[in-house]
Amino acid sequence: MIYGNTISLQTKGFSDILDITRKVQEIINESNCQKGIVTITAIGSTASITTIEFEPALVQDMKDQLEKFASRNMHSHHSQTWGDDNGFSHLRASFMGPGTTLPFSNGRLVLGTWQQIVLIDHDNTPRNRQVYVQVIGE
Amino acid sequence: MIYGNTISLQTKGFSDILDITRKVQEIINESNCQKGIVTITAIGSTASITTIEFEPALVQDMKDQLEKFASRNMHSHHSQTWGDDNGFSHLRASFMGPGTTLPFSNGRLVLGTWQQIVLIDHDNTPRNRQVYVQVIGE
Amino acid sequence: MIYGNTISLQTKGFSDILDITRKVQEIINESNCQKGIVTITAIGSTASITTIEFEPALVQDMKDQLEKFASRNMHSHHSQTWGDDNGFSHLRASFMGPGTTLPFSNGRLVLGTWQQIVLIDHDNTPRNRQVYVQVIGE
Numbered sequence: 001m002i003y004g005n006t007i008s009l010q011t012k013g014f015s016d017i018l019d020i021t022r023k024v025q026e027i028i029n030e031s032n033c034q035k036g037i038v039t040i041t042a043i044g045s046t047a048s049i050t051t052i053e054f055e056p057a058l059v060q061d062m063k064d065q066l067e068k069f070a071s072r073n074m075h076s077h078h079s080q081t082w083g084d085d086n087g088f089s090h091l092r093a094s095f096m097g098p099g100t101t102l103p104f105s106n107g108r109l110v111l112g113t114w115q116q117i118v119l120i121d122h123d124n125t126p127r128n129r130q131v132y133v134q135v136i137g138e
Numbered sequence: 139m140i141y142g143n144t145i146s147l148q149t150k151g152f153s154d155i156l157d158i159t160r161k162v163q164e165i166i167n168e169s170n171c172q173k174g175i176v177t178i179t180a181i182g183s184t185a186s187i188t189t190i191e192f193e194p195a196l197v198q199d200m201k202d203q204l205e206k207f208a209s210r211n212m213h214s215h216h217s218q219t220w221g222d223d224n225g226f227s228h229l230r231a232s233f234m235g236p237g238t239t240l241p242f243s244n245g246r247l248v249l250g251t252w253q254q255i256v257l258i259d260h261d262n263t264p265r266n267r268q269v270y271v272q273v274i275g276e
Numbered sequence: 277m278i279y280g281n282t283i284s285l286q287t288k289g290f291s292d293i294l295d296i297t298r299k300v301q302e303i304i305n306e307s308n309c310q311k312g313i314v315t316i317t318a319i320g321s322t323a324s325i326t327t328i329e330f331e332p333a334l335v336q337d338m339k340d341q342l343e344k345f346a347s348r349n350m351h352s353h354h355s356q357t358w359g360d361d362n363g364f365s366h367l368r369a370s371f372m373g374p375g376t377t378l379p380f381s382n383g384r385l386v387l388g389t390w391q392q393i394v395l396i397d398h399d400n401t402p403r404n405r406q407v408y409v410q411v412i413g414e
Binding site: 142181183208215216218220228231233236237239272274 | 311313327329332333336337338341372373379381386388390391413414
Binding site: 053 | 277278280315317319320321346352353354356357358363366367369370371373374375377408410412
């Protein structure tokens with residue numbers, strides 16, 4: 001069966017990283033499925049979903065790495081077109097991808113002990129974000 | 139139920155970026171499913187699928203970013219082995235990944251307003267590309 | 277129907293790249309499904325799944341590219357926190373993502389001729405790795 005629900009989050013932008021593991025697990029619980037997959041998607045073109053060991057030092061490393069990859073101060077054609085200085089946000093998001101699909105078994109996400117699911121909001125302003133979670137299972 | 143179909147596209151290579159959103163939606167329509175997920179995969183090891191705001195300035199920014207990441211002029215061991223100068227194409231493709239999985243609901247892809255699904259063909263020559271679209275839904 | 281199984285692998289770490297295509301196909305065979313998708317996930321926060329042309333020269337290029345992206349000698353806050361020098365491993369893994377989802381049809385993975393599925397273990401030590409393979413098909 002298929003069950004979908006939305007997670008709403010307030011972010012700070014600039015690749016703000018939020019742990020959404022518990023909320024994804026809750027949606028799997030709501031589905032009453034014991035095994036399957038869950039597709040987790042950030043709606044919009046300036047955010048990503050991945051997994052990380054969610055601890056403050058590594059969260060800072062990830063933000064530093066994204067800054068090195070595409071700096072918030074970079075020149076972009078996109079910024080010139082729209083007067084919206086978030087070209088770097090789009091590049092980070094399209095490179096990392098908008099979502100990820102993960103398995104669950106015995107009703108639980110199959111993850112490592114130090115592996116959390118995160119939303120990364122790359123935009124250049126605080127935003128209210130929607131993450132769509134689609135469960136396919138039985 | 140499960141429904142698959144193929145999109146065929148002519149590309150220019152060198153990370154040519156093509157909007158395939160409408161074609162993916164058409165395959166969802168063909169499946170007659172109202173909710174589910176769609177797995178979109180570029181067949182071959184030198185192309186990727188992601189989402190982006192598909193407008194010309196940002197498309198150019200993305201191509202510039204990929205050039206910065208792995209330049210078409212880079213030295214690669216792969217190129218020395220095969221006499222085929224597309225090491226950069228493989229690195230871009232493997233890093234971004236060959237595909238993405240996205241949700242749909244009420245028969246429509248769940249995407250942001252400025253978020254399109256794109257094929258990026260990283261190869262170093264024009265190609266006829268196949269994108270496999272697998273719908274899982276009900 | 278849904279069928280899951282685990283692949284166990286011994287790796288060398290430092291972005292060691294292992295071809296798991298045959299093992300993924302075997303799990304699809306075990307499922308007795310003819311069409312569907314397969315979600316392949318590296319359990320843990322320092323490994324990735326992607327596709328690549330699995331030949332030695334390109335495997336070396338990929339390792340060189342990952343070293344350029346986030347060097348094993350980089351300074352990381354994470355390393356300072358835990359005394360565990362694998363900040364680079366986490367950054368590589370979170371950027372590439374922990375897994376990928378691919379289609380199959382007529383009982384066979386839909387892949388290009390020179391496209392193999394690989395586990396990349398980014399950790400800074402040899403490890404025994406588990407890859408969870410979830411088949412959704414019919």
